[in-house]
Amino acid sequence: MLNSREELLFLTKQLVEVESIVNTEGEKELAQAIYTLLSSFPYFKENPSYIIKQQTINDEQERYNVIAFVKGTKKPSPKTVLLMGHLDTVGIDDFNHLKNKACNPAELMEALQSEELPPLVASHLQSSQYLFGRGVLDMKSGVASHIHLLNYYSKHPDQLEGNLMVVIECDEEDGSHGILSALKELKKLKEQHQFDYVAAINADFVSPLYQGDENRYIYKGTVGKLLPSFFITGAETHVGSCFEGLDPNFLAAELTRTINYNPELCNEAFGETTVPPVSLKQTDLKPTYTVQTALSAFVYYNFFIHSWSPEDVLDKLKQQAELAFTNALDEYKKRYLQYCQASKQPYQEVVWKPRVMTYEEMQQLLIEEHGDVYVVHMENFKAELKQDLSLDTRMFSAKVVEEAWKWMPDKDPAMILFYSSLYSPRIEVTGKDDKETILIQALDEAIKKVQPSYDYPIRTKNFFPYISDMSFVALSDDEQGIAAVTSNNPGWGVKHFVNYQDIRDINVPVINIGPYGFDAHKQFERLEQTYSFEIVPMITNEVIQGVLRSR
Structure with missing residues (x-):
C-alpha cells in the first residue's frame, strides 16, 4: 500500500480530466465516474449496499455525493473513521488562452514550457516534482488518496479493527449542499449499521503560510467563516x-x-x-x-x-x-x-x-x-x-x-x-473528550513515525485556515451562537437553511491531512508529488490504524 505514488498520480490525472466545476454538469459526471470506479472493486460487487450515490437535498442543481465503506474483520467494532474530500473545483477562466488545457495536466505542462512564468513557477515546472492543473491540489489528489486507501482495505478488511468510510462530496466550493446532504445519509448509516463515528480526516490542500515557509501542515479543527x-x-x-x-x-x-x-x-x-x-x-x-x-x-x-x-x-x-x-x-x-x-x-x-x-x-x-x-x-x-x-x-x-x-x-x-450566506462553523479539536484525545495522540504518533522518511518538517496547527466541509461534521458553537445566525439571515428558511442538529448528531472530531502545493484557485495550481502522493496516504493510514486500535 505504501508504494502509492504511481497509482495516485494516475488516479489524480483521471479525476482532473473530468472537468467538474462547481454548479455545472461536470459535478454530476465526476460523481458517476467515481461511483462506477468504486463499484468495480470486488468488495463492492459482493457488498453493493456498501456504496451509495446520493443526490443532494433541497438543491437547485442535480448533483451527487458518493459514500462507500468497508467493514473491518480483524476485530469487528462499531468504531468508524470517515475520510472526506470534495470532487468539485472552481472555474478555469483564469487559465486564459490555456483554458482548454486546464484539466489536462500533461498538455497544460507542455504548453507552459513556452510561457513566460514567475521564477518559482518555472522552477517547479522544470523540476518534474510538481503536477499542474485545475483541481490537482484542490483537491482531487486528496480524493485519490482516499480512494487508494479504501481500495486497499476493501482487499484487506482483515487489517481493520473497525470500519472505514469515504465521503466524496460535491458543492464544496459554493453552498456545501454536498456535505449537508451527506449528513442525512451518515445518520441513516449510523442507525442501520450501528456505526460509531470516532474521527474524520479531510484531505483538502495545504500551502506555505508565508514566503519561504517549508513546513507541511496538518490541521486539527478549522477556521469558521461568516459573511x-x-x-x-x-x-x-x-x-x-x-x-x-x-x-x-x-x-x-x-x-x-x-x-x-x-x-x-x-x-x-x-x-x-x-x-x-x-x-x-x-x-x-x-x-x-x-x-x-x-x-x-x-x-x-x-x-x-x-x-x-x-x-x-x-x-x-x-x-x-x-x-x-x-x-x-x-x-x-x-x-x-x-x-x-x-x-x-x-x-x-x-x-x-x-x-x-x-x-x-x-x-x-x-x-x-x-x-x-x-x-x-x-x-x-x-x-x-x-x-x-x-x-x-x-x-x-x-x-x-x-x-x-x-x-x-x-x-x-x-x-x-x-x-447573507452560509455560516461555516469553527471547530476546535483540543482533547476535550476521549475521541479528540485519541485522534490527537494517533496523529502525533503518525507524524513521529513518518517524519524520518521525509525531508521537510511536518507540523500541526489548530485551525485549517481555509473554508472547507470540515466545518459541517462537528459544532463548537452553542445554541445561542447559532441563533445569532438564524435570526439575522433574511433568507433563512426560504433561500437558505442548514439543519445544525444534523451536525450535532454526527459531531465527530476532524483533522486535515492534505496534499501540499501552491496557487490553489489560481492559474498555476500545482502540487508537490512526493508529499501528496506518498506522505499524505502514509500519515492518513497511520492515523486510521491508531484511532481504530485504541481502547
Missing part, C-alpha cells in the same frame, strides 16, 4: 444639490475603510490568529443611471473566526459600524462647512445621527409597528422573490432587507447588519 453584510440607506438628492442629501456610498466607503484589514477584528485562539476581514462586494442598489444619488448600498465582508461566536461578531461589527457612521458624518459636516464658506452659502445644521441595528432588531421593531400585516407581506415577498433563480443567497437577502426597509416609520439614514 456579515450591511444594507445602508442615505438621503436621496439631486447631484446638483448634493449637500441636501447623504450618499449611502459615502457611508459604505467609510464602513469598508473601518473594517477592511482591521487587526482589531482578527480572532486569536491557541496562539493562532485569523486574517482580518476584507470586503467581497460593495455596490449601491440603483438599477439604472439617474442624476439622483442612490437610495441604498450593499456591502459584505469575509470574516474568519477561531473562538468568537456569530453573536460576538455581530456585537463587534455593530461597534465598528457606529464608529464608521460617526466618522462619516463628521467628515460630511466638515466638507459641507468648507463648501459653504467657499460658496458663501448659509450652513444648515446636519440633523442625521449614527444609526446601526441588526436585522433581528429591525424585524422586532417592524413587527411591533405593523403586526401580522407586515409578517404576511414579507412571507409572500420572499416566496415570490425565490422564483428569481438569478439571485444568489447574498443578493436575495439584500432584496429582503430593502423591502423590509420600506416599512420603517423612520427613514433617516441607517446601517442594517445581517448575515
Whole structure:
C-alpha cells in the first residue's frame, strides 16, 4: 500500500480530466465516474449496499455525493473513521488562452514550457516534482488518496479493527449542499449499521503560510467563516444639490475603510490568529443611471473566526459600524462647512445621527409597528422573490432587507447588519473528550513515525485556515451562537437553511491531512508529488490504524 505514488498520480490525472466545476454538469459526471470506479472493486460487487450515490437535498442543481465503506474483520467494532474530500473545483477562466488545457495536466505542462512564468513557477515546472492543473491540489489528489486507501482495505478488511468510510462530496466550493446532504445519509448509516463515528480526516490542500515557509501542515479543527453584510440607506438628492442629501456610498466607503484589514477584528485562539476581514462586494442598489444619488448600498465582508461566536461578531461589527457612521458624518459636516464658506452659502445644521441595528432588531421593531400585516407581506415577498433563480443567497437577502426597509416609520439614514450566506462553523479539536484525545495522540504518533522518511518538517496547527466541509461534521458553537445566525439571515428558511442538529448528531472530531502545493484557485495550481502522493496516504493510514486500535 505504501508504494502509492504511481497509482495516485494516475488516479489524480483521471479525476482532473473530468472537468467538474462547481454548479455545472461536470459535478454530476465526476460523481458517476467515481461511483462506477468504486463499484468495480470486488468488495463492492459482493457488498453493493456498501456504496451509495446520493443526490443532494433541497438543491437547485442535480448533483451527487458518493459514500462507500468497508467493514473491518480483524476485530469487528462499531468504531468508524470517515475520510472526506470534495470532487468539485472552481472555474478555469483564469487559465486564459490555456483554458482548454486546464484539466489536462500533461498538455497544460507542455504548453507552459513556452510561457513566460514567475521564477518559482518555472522552477517547479522544470523540476518534474510538481503536477499542474485545475483541481490537482484542490483537491482531487486528496480524493485519490482516499480512494487508494479504501481500495486497499476493501482487499484487506482483515487489517481493520473497525470500519472505514469515504465521503466524496460535491458543492464544496459554493453552498456545501454536498456535505449537508451527506449528513442525512451518515445518520441513516449510523442507525442501520450501528456505526460509531470516532474521527474524520479531510484531505483538502495545504500551502506555505508565508514566503519561504517549508513546513507541511496538518490541521486539527478549522477556521469558521461568516459573511456579515450591511444594507445602508442615505438621503436621496439631486447631484446638483448634493449637500441636501447623504450618499449611502459615502457611508459604505467609510464602513469598508473601518473594517477592511482591521487587526482589531482578527480572532486569536491557541496562539493562532485569523486574517482580518476584507470586503467581497460593495455596490449601491440603483438599477439604472439617474442624476439622483442612490437610495441604498450593499456591502459584505469575509470574516474568519477561531473562538468568537456569530453573536460576538455581530456585537463587534455593530461597534465598528457606529464608529464608521460617526466618522462619516463628521467628515460630511466638515466638507459641507468648507463648501459653504467657499460658496458663501448659509450652513444648515446636519440633523442625521449614527444609526446601526441588526436585522433581528429591525424585524422586532417592524413587527411591533405593523403586526401580522407586515409578517404576511414579507412571507409572500420572499416566496415570490425565490422564483428569481438569478439571485444568489447574498443578493436575495439584500432584496429582503430593502423591502423590509420600506416599512420603517423612520427613514433617516441607517446601517442594517445581517448575515447573507452560509455560516461555516469553527471547530476546535483540543482533547476535550476521549475521541479528540485519541485522534490527537494517533496523529502525533503518525507524524513521529513518518517524519524520518521525509525531508521537510511536518507540523500541526489548530485551525485549517481555509473554508472547507470540515466545518459541517462537528459544532463548537452553542445554541445561542447559532441563533445569532438564524435570526439575522433574511433568507433563512426560504433561500437558505442548514439543519445544525444534523451536525450535532454526527459531531465527530476532524483533522486535515492534505496534499501540499501552491496557487490553489489560481492559474498555476500545482502540487508537490512526493508529499501528496506518498506522505499524505502514509500519515492518513497511520492515523486510521491508531484511532481504530485504541481502547
